[in-house]
Amino acid sequence: MQLYLVTNRKQCLLPLPEVVRQAAGAGVNGIILREKDLTSRELYELALPIRKITGETGTTLIVADRLEVAMAVQADGVLLGYSSLPPGVVKQTIGYRGEIWASVHSPAEARQAQQNGATALVAGHIFTTDCKPGLNPKGISFLKEILAQVTIPVIAIGGITSSTAPSLIGSGAAGVAVMSYINNAQEPSLATRKLLAVCTR
Ligand SMILES: Cc1ncc(COP(=O)(O)OP(=O)(O)O)c(N)n1
Numbered sequence: 001m002q003l004y005l006v007t008n009r010k011q012c013l014l015p016l017p018e019v020v021r022q023a024a025g026a027g028v029n030g031i032i033l034r035e036k037d038l039t040s041r042e043l044y045e046l047a048l049p050i051r052k053i054t055g056e057t058g059t060t061l062i063v064a065d066r067l068e069v070a071m072a073v074q075a076d077g078v079l080l081g082y083s084s085l086p087p088g089v090v091k092q093t094i095g096y097r098g099e100i101w102a103s104v105h106s107p108a109e110a111r112q113a114q115q116n117g118a119t120a121l122v123a124g125h126i127f128t129t130d131c132k133p134g135l136n137p138k139g140i141s142f143l144k145e146i147l148a149q150v151t152i153p154v155i156a157i158g159g160i161t162s163s164t165a166p167s168l169i170g171s172g173a174a175g176v177a178v179m180s181y182i183n184n185a186q187e188p189s190l191a192t193r194k195l196l197a198v199c200t201r
């Protein structure tokens with residue numbers, strides 16, 4: 001399984017570019033830059049050093065929600081969520097040629113996203129997480145339902161740690177996307193290596 005870091009600079013004990021540098025240096029497969037409260041200009045300025053780091057390590061960079069920032073820094077793609085442009089508009093109307101990932105929360109959304117040109121899905125939330133307070137986790141059965149509906153890669157998100165990730169091995173998920181476990185770590189490189197050890201088992 002691949003391992004993706006979803007950024008959250010508010011959880012970080014170090015400056016975000018340093019967290020990204022450590023995760024990328026430790027071998028994370030991709031960075032999903034998700035800083036929803038920033039303006040496009042602020043996000044662009046944060047994305048520039050992160051693009052430089054991921055360029056040097058050959059790590060995939062996906063920008064959550066903001067197609068214009070993804071394009072401006074020549075990221076590998078965009079992750080579209082509930083508040084973003086729909087995948088079909090990004091693909092057909094705008095003609096974006098990068099990766100188009102979609103955040104999905106039901107089998108019907110997964111089918112629709114694939115039909116509309118999504119190249120991968122991020123499905124959640126699978127396990128209990130403080131990042132989705134008051135919402136019940138959907139569990140591995142939900143992940144399996146999504147996998148049964150689509151042929152594109154599906155990445156599991158929500159509550160992924162070195163304790164929960166082992167239960168996803170062999171599930172069919174192409175990868176896992178992790179926020180708190182790495183952003184909030186004293187040593188992001190160590191947290192990344194711990195998760196990679198599970199994901200590459
Ligand atoms: C049931 C449900 N609805 C909406 C969301 C928000 O999804 P998303 O677009 O992925 O936004 P963030 O997770 O990045 O805040 C959800 N998680 N669950």
Ligand SMILES: Cc1nc(C(=O)O)sc1CCOP(=O)(O)O
Nearest residue numbers: 124125129131158159178179180
């Ligand atoms: C950003 C995000 N999206 C989710 C979804 O289900 O769409 S769960 C999530 C938060 C993931 O954080 P953590 O790894 O700390 O649980």
Ligand SMILES: [Mg+2]
Nearest residue numbers: 081103124157
């Ligand atoms: Mg989400």
